[in-house]
Amino acid sequence: MKPLKTIHIGLSPNNTWKDTLKAFWLLLPWNIFWWRNGKKRAQLENIFQQKFNFQYSFAVGSGREALFIILKSLKNFLNWQDDSEIIIQSFTCMVVVNSIVWNNLKPKYVDINETYNFSLEELQKKVTKKTVAVIIQHTFGIFSEDIKKIAQFCKDNNIILIEDCAHSLGAKYQNQFLGSFGDISFFSFGRSKVISSVSGGMIAGNNKQFENVLSKELEQVNEMSYLKIMQNLWHPIISSFAKLFYFSFIGKGIMFLSQKIGLLNMEVSQEEKMGIRPKNFPTKLPNAICNLALIQLEFLDFFNKKREKIAQIYDQNLHIKNKLSVQKYLGSIWLRYPIQINNAQAVIKQARKKSIYLGDWYASPIAPKDINISKTFYQVGETINCENINKKILNLPTFPKLKSKEINKIIKIVNQYAEN
Numbered sequence: 553m554k555p556l557k558t559i560h561i562g563l564s565p566n567n568t569w570k571d572t573l574k575a576f577w578l579l580l581p582w583n584i585f586w587w588r589n590g591k592k593r594a595q596l597e598n599i600f601q602q603k604f605n606f607q608y609s610f611a612v613g614s615g616r617e618a619l620f621i622i623l624k625s626l627k628n629f630l631n632w633q634d635d636s637e638i639i640i641q642s643f644t645c646m647v648v649v650n651s652i653v654w655n656n657l658k659p660k661y662v663d664i665n666e667t668y669n670f671s672l673e674e675l676q677k678k679v680t681k682k683t684v685a686v687i688i689q690h691t692f693g694i695f696s697e698d699i700k701k702i703a704q705f706c707k708d709n710n711i712i713l714i715e716d717c718a719h720s721l722g723a724k725y726q727n728q729f730l731g732s733f734g735d736i737s738f739f740s741f742g743r744s745k746v747i748s749s750v751s752g753g754m755i756a757g758n759n760k761q762f763e764n765v766l767s768k769e770l771e772q773v774n775e776m777s778y779l780k781i782m783q784n785l786w787h788p789i790i791s792s793f794a795k796l797f798y799f800s801f802i803g804k805g806i807m808f809l810s811q812k813i814g815l816l817n818m819e820v821s822q823e824e825k826m827g828i829r830p831k832n833f834p835t836k837l838p839n840a841i842c843n844l845a846l847i848q849l850e851f852l853d854f855f856n857k858k859r860e861k862i863a864q865i866y867d868q869n870l871h872i873k874n875k876l877s878v879q880k881y882l883g884s885i886w887l888r889y890p891i892q893i894n895n896a897q898a899v900i901k902q903a904r905k906k907s908i909y910l911g912d913w914y915a916s917p918i919a920p921k922d923i924n925i926s927k928t929f930y931q932v933g934e935t936i937n938c939e940n941i942n943k944k945i946l947n948l949p950t951f952p953k954l955k956s957k958e959i960n961k962i963i964k965i966v967n968q969y970a971e972n
């Protein structure tokens with residue numbers, strides 16, 4: 553068997569040796585006391601606030617949990633009725649929609665354009681008297697071009713604007729951080745996101761009233777279970793080991809078995825795909841996991857600069873029409889570099905043969921494909937542009953450890969298909 557170095561867009565792409573060593577240290581039995589106790593959460597929140605100029609921030613179990621807590625708090629505080637409408641783009645992930653539905657609110661879907669975000673015009677078509685909030689996504693870390701117009705529109709119409717910055721930590725529009733244009737925002741430190749503590753999220757904003765409401769709500773929120781903390785700590789260790797052998801059945805087997813015996817958890821659980829709320833949801837972000845997030849936050853600027861450079865190389869060397877200009881979207885952080893190509897799934901298959909794992913966020917409206925769509929209130933055909941893009945979308949990796957040789961390999965494969 554010839555060893556091949558695996559390039560994997562989703563298997564702990566940001567992981568560093570520092571994370572692996574810290575996770576190993578925290579797993580030692582005498583450190584269990586520190587899994588929930590300690591000052592790391594306060595430290596993480598302080599650094600986050602200062603770095604991104606927020607008045608407040610709260611570290612929680614994940615991005616999806618952050619959104620759940622935001623909606624629950626605002627629903628109570630602003631007296632939203634059940635079935636009030638939350639506008640969201642259909643080019644998104646099921647876990648985001650779950651957080652709306654589990655609050656007895658109704659997702660209303662807006663179509664996207666070629667930047668994978670929506671325009672003010674599309675938004676205006678969807679607003680009704682029942683609309684109470686809009687979620688704007690900055691997909692792949694690419695800023696929404698209409699962010700200022702959309703913020704003004706929401707203000708004029710008494711609609712809350714929530715920025716989903718799960719893909720866009722550190723990104724800017726006109727020199728201002730994303731997350732600071734709306735009324736409140738949330739971020740993700742999930743395993744395939746901009747920085748990664750395996751799971752994790754942050755709520756942030758500048759409105760004092762919302763801060764008070766959220767802080768009261770958070771008093772009721774549980775701590776993360778010891779089982780989930782353990783799974784999160786094992787993740788950087790097992791995944792970095794498995795990646796060494798991922799070109800063969802050994803690496804895949806290690807990941808599969810670790811998940812089967814409960815040493816690792818899934819990014820999106822089976823129950824979440826079915827629209828069922830997990831038992832301990834939402835939670836706060838525990839001390840041990842904040843340790844990992846703090847390590848990664850130190851690398852953020854370096855990571856994002858590298859991502860932009862890699863996106864620039866794709867931009868300059870891919871022979872395809874449907875790609876975005878890095879120069880035009882300066883300030884974006886390119887968590888993944890999205891392109892559209894007719895035979896996207898064939899390219900993915902071909903690349904896998906060379907141990908290159910490309911991405912397909914999002915190959916269906918409200919991804920992944922194997923969800924219970926009836927739980928999302930989405931009607932097939934509702935957002936045509938999104939559904940067309942779903943068929944052609946391909947995400948190229950931009951993670952900081954990618955080498956020039958590897959980037960060239962990816963470009964070669966894509967160009968072969970683009971020219972056929």
Ligand SMILES: Cc1ncc(COP(=O)(O)O)c(C=O)c1O
Nearest residue numbers: 614615616645648718740741742
């Ligand atoms: C656009 C978007 N928003 C929010 C989330 C939720 O983030 P998390 O995985 O931290 O719950 C995800 C990912 O799952 C996402 O892709």
